[in-house]
Amino acid sequence: MAQPKKAASIWDVARLAGVSHQTVSRVVNGSPRVAAATRDKVLEAIAELGYRPNRLARSLAGGAAESVTVLTADTSLYGPEAALRGIEKAARALDWSVQISVLDPADTHSDADIIARLPRAGEPTIIMAHDEPGMRAKQVLLDQQPHAMVAIGPYTAEELAASPWLVGMDDGKAAAEATRYLLDLGHTTVHHLAIPTSTGTFGGGKAHRAEGWARVLRDAGRPVPEPVPSGWTIAEAFKAVQPLVADPEVTAILCGNDHLALATLRAAHLAGRSVPGDLSIVGFDNTPFSAYTTPALTTVNQDFESVGRGAFELLRHRVDGSIPRPVPGWPEPELIVRETSGPPSS
């Protein structure tokens, strides 16, 4: 076995089993309208030749897609990486193949560039990119193949209910919870080190982290400090957060994700401010390392892997109406209090 010969096709199996190619196709696809005896013959031939159906030909001939393309902004971020993992797992369980395509802002200027990135028209696609090219890609897909796309992102329950192609969690609510927690601890206000958003440094939907944070402060009648914009990398965050940690008035910082929180922790340490004594720091995402920093990060747990799985299920439903619409089921974001948060020093 295992010659470098050409792979067996459906015709080879048919010849060996003494049936037509169509019968083989039926057996392979588990059609009920084939006699048991015939099925056995075919199965035997399949085993003998080591036949495996050719995905390409299958899709070409208009069969089921059995393939997803994941359009993502950056696989080095924890969120997308975890969601991708969830998608891949779910896809693998059903024997779908997963394509990945990174939407680099550097070479994604026009809609044409985005269209060119799509492997083929109608290819089922999950998009998780909240930056500018990502939003544009979403729009393009929505125009071209709304039935074969799903977008992952931070959305409120209402937004999710309104758009059947959306999947995600309400980051705003989670950020609000974290902010309220810090306020309850006795902090006068909470500062925010923000991740980049699609529309600049601030804003986006109501479900964005910065929005939830600002909402709580406003509702509580507290001053709403200007959020400090950071890039995605820890190095950028470290630089951006300097003025914040240097300011003794600042007693609590809500960070856009755990990487930014780590940078903040480090910056605070170097600035000689004790955490949580002088300064409380709260992260976002519950990235695996966050339980093991010193002190351990207080953060908001997010089950991105489940969201990824949910996105895949929804996509399947949309692309093939016969599958029941999945009920979005994953844990709500949840604040995990560890060691970087506490009451202000007085």
Add this chain to the structure above:
Amino acid sequence: MAQPKKAASIWDVARLAGVSHQTVSRVVNGSPRVAAATRDKVLEAIAELGYRPNRLARSLAGGAAESVTVLTADTSLYGPEAALRGIEKAARALDWSVQISVLDPADTHSDADIIARLPRAGEPTIIMAHDEPGMRAKQVLLDQQPHAMVAIGPYTAEELAASPWLVGMDDGKAAAEATRYLLDLGHTTVHHLAIPTSTGTFGGGKAHRAEGWARVLRDAGRPVPEPVPSGWTIAEAFKAVQPLVADPEVTAILCGNDHLALATLRAAHLAGRSVPGDLSIVGFDNTPFSAYTTPALTTVNQDFESVGRGAFELLRHRVDGSIPRPVPGWPEPELIVRETSGPPSS
């Protein structure tokens, strides 16, 4: 534009341009044997219809593959994740598509399972999995399609030279360098918190981290303590390393990667041992967070992204002989001394 109509095919373009489908094919593939006037007509038709070649049909018809499958163990590990990023970037630049397939030990028992995981026979594949199913997958591929596969892993320069389908770095050498550094600092010996390997807790090739570590100790005539096996997760590492940090005799620990090092750092902190005063800790990989822990991790930098790019280039060369064999070009692993290492307290 952007109707949900069916995508234009090569025939549609041909009809509109008033030429044959083959001529369109020639234009699309940049064949030189097409008159300029004809080419323009075709190009115009292409633009008007928004035609994009169908990858599936192209591969089916025996054209160039333009597609790689990455077989990996776990995308949540920094190494594979970074290498995948490198592969994806290189592939995207050439407009290849990237498929990803995770080799889960849980559902990869027999060779048949592995074969089933390959999208189609002859599909160019890069494999980066050093665990048991990974090794088996490598063997299967080597038997079936040696010309269309490349494996990434820790290999010595000799191993790399001997096997034209191998790509990687000599982790053993890097580990040796780190160990020697600790010895030079004055430590009597160095302990090792080891990542899982293909063959159990220890061993594998000469280029494995644990091998390089042990070699240096032996050569220096130092006691070679039993390496402490850890799983891949930080939680597992944290548990596994407890006896090590509790033992006052232990003054230096080389960790199999930065995640294990972070766990060790945390464990040492909780055990009341100061770092680097009582205990030196050295990590591996220079994971992005490692410069921002407190104290900052001394570690070994690895340019996995470049390795990934190199693997892709090699694969291209192997699958299409006309491309020049790439010279493996990426930075050697390099020790980065930060704050977690120092002389023993004595």
Add this chain to the structure above:
DNA sequence: CCGCCCGTTGTGAACGTTCACCAATCTGCG
């Protein structure tokens, strides 16, 4: 002025599968 060759274009057959239909063979019932 004829034939040859080159540059250019067209024709037909793959590739491996599914889909829509049609044909043959059984079953059971009147």
Add this chain to the structure above:
DNA sequence: CGCAGATTGGTGAACGTTCACAACGGGCGG
């Protein structure tokens, strides 16, 4: 014993592309 209806199987045409080869036209050498 015949016939409707179910059950099972086969046939041919798609899908969108490339490959191998044949055909057309014009320029050039003899």
